[in-house]
Amino acid sequence: MNAAIKKQNGVVFTPGWVADFMIDEVSSGKKIRGNEKILDAGCGEGVFIIAAAQKFSKLSGKKIEKVIEENIYFTDISEEYIEKTKQNLQKLSKIKITKYNAIADDFCFHNFDKKFDFIIGNPPYVRIQNLNGRKDQLQKNYITASSGSIDLYFCFFEQALKLLSEYGKICFITPNSHFYSAAGKNLRNLILPHLTKIINFDHFQVFKDATAYTAVTFMQKEKTKGFLYAVNFKNDFKNIEYKKISAQHMRPERWEFFDKKYLDKIVKLNKKYSTLQEIANIHYGIATLKDEIYIFSPEKSDKNYFYLNSFKIEKKLCVPIIKASTYKGKNQNLFMIFPYKNEKIIPRNIFQKDYPEAYRYFLQQRDVLGMRDKGGGKNYEEFYAFGRNQGLKTSFGKKIITSTMNLAPRFYVIEDEETSFYAGYCIKPKNNIDFYELCEALNSDLMEEHINSVSKSYRGGYKSYAKGFLKDFVHPQFSKSQPALF
Numbered sequence: 001m002n003a004a005i006k007k008q009n010g011v012v013f014t015p016g017w018v019a020d021f022m023i024d025e026v027s028s029g030k031k032i033r034g035n036e037k038i039l040d041a042g043c044g045e046g047v048f049i050i051a052a053a054q055k056f057s058k059l060s061g062k063k064i065e066k067v068i069e070e071n072i073y074f075t076d077i078s079e080e081y082i083e084k085t086k087q088n089l090q091k092l093s094k095i096k097i098t099k100y101n102a103i104a105d106d107f108c109f110h111n112f113d114k115k116f117d118f119i120i121g122n123p124p125y126v127r128i129q130n131l132n133g134r135k136d137q138l139q140k141n142y143i144t145a146s147s148g149s150i151d152l153y154f155c156f157f158e159q160a161l162k163l164l165s166e167y168g169k170i171c172f173i174t175p176n177s178h179f180y181s182a183a184g185k186n187l188r189n190l191i192l193p194h195l196t197k198i199i200n201f202d203h204f205q206v207f208k209d210a211t212a213y214t215a216v217t218f219m220q221k222e223k224t225k226g227f228l229y230a231v232n233f234k235n236d237f238k239n240i241e242y243k244k245i246s247a248q249h250m251r252p253e254r255w256e257f258f259d260k261k262y263l264d265k266i267v268k269l270n271k272k273y274s275t276l277q278e279i280a281n282i283h284y285g286i287a288t289l290k291d292e293i294y295i296f297s298p299e300k301s302d303k304n305y306f307y308l309n310s311f312k313i314e315k316k317l318c319v320p321i322i323k324a325s326t327y328k329g330k331n332q333n334l335f336m337i338f339p340y341k342n343e344k345i346i347p348r349n350i351f352q353k354d355y356p357e358a359y360r361y362f363l364q365q366r367d368v369l370g371m372r373d374k375g376g377g378k379n380y381e382e383f384y385a386f387g388r389n390q391g392l393k394t395s396f397g398k399k400i401i402t403s404t405m406n407l408a409p410r411f412y413v414i415e416d417e418e419t420s421f422y423a424g425y426c427i428k429p430k431n432n433i434d435f436y437e438l439c440e441a442l443n444s445d446l447m448e449e450h451i452n453s454v455s456k457s458y459r460g461g462y463k464s465y466a467k468g469f470l471k472d473f474v475h476p477q478f479s480k481s482q483p484a485l486f
């Protein structure tokens, strides 16, 4: 199959150790009658359905070829994969298999005439912008696809729930983005009452050839009140520690997997103390959208100019700046060309007159600057304007800065009021709170626990310290009673 079709159909193969575990788990504790129907949704080369056939043969005592003919169903949009799965199933038996329950069709639109006791698989991951012609049809027919930046796998969950028999079970490995994304809200609402277990691989990469943040989700048709949750960062399922999660504590806006213990602590803290956003303002840094043109480490300087490459830049147009993502408390010797006065871009005639050298430098870069925002840079107020207007005022002044991604809390007080920053956030207390005390609270174990519980993970153990996660942080130092005004 060629790469373009593979991408269009979201083809990624599941390693055997994951498929085996999923089959073991989904079939455990269930009395097997022998007439169950097992469906692999998007079977690829059949890793799930092969494991399922073997397991079911063992549990039911039926011959493998009988199981394949009577119990095993598989669907894929690709004929090629359907054929491959048939061949792979045949390899399980020396006896010729006479009948396959193969469905070479779109799982989301096939007219199924039966219900299934187990639905398993690794649905295709296809983002809305790559769904092409199918987008409208999916949005019309699937509540989970009706709004926002959805993914095809959302519809697989919805269709699987519809096709499940009265006591049926589902087990899928999928991306975990629907735990957090705005577009995942309908999917979250749909599956929450059916969840029995989630194993979140978080930043750990399960697939060999694709970067995907994934989770294994177990569901059942019968309603549940809560589920087990674990994070797993290794390529086996040994010694997994589950937390008990109560469905009533899950917020529809985004899922945070607080166990009862952490939740009790937060509820208690929340009653007594304020959140970070109540006691401080959180601001984005500068965003030029072409940092290598605006931000530099000067090769040399004299009284009036910084020198870089063959250009010189008027010092009075530059401000010191900190790159928050790499800042470790030491001077980085970085400066930014800042063509603004009172948050307004310096008009071209004044710029040319007062800063002729910087103007010459920007003119040389004009084409590159115009390519920002997919060419929208050509329509900026002035061609040397920043890509975004954020932080033009708020990035200055005394502040606490942090990177957007950290392994552990990393907050620093910046005293120099003339210094700006980028690639991160700054926090400015609203009242007379001491910057250093606040910084200590932000660097505390409580912050680490908070971020681990609410935030998103990335490769290498990095956690997002985005404003959305920071704002709800609660610390015993954030007193509820505000300082008196008189």
Ligand SMILES: C[S@@+](CC[C@H](N)C(=O)[O-])C[C@H]1O[C@@H](n2cnc3c(N)ncnc32)[C@H](O)[C@@H]1O
Pocket: 009, 010, 011, 012, 013, 014, 041, 042, 043, 044, 045, 046, 047, 048, 075, 076, 077, 078, 081, 105, 106, 107, 108, 121, 122, 123, 124, 125
């Ligand atoms: C992520 S791959 C998983 C393959 C296999 N289950 C595995 O785990 O190794 C998704 C599979 O779904 C198939 N697929 C894509 N869109 C589909 C659709 N609308 N209906 C049925 N199958 C689809 C692809 O051809 C691909 O084989």
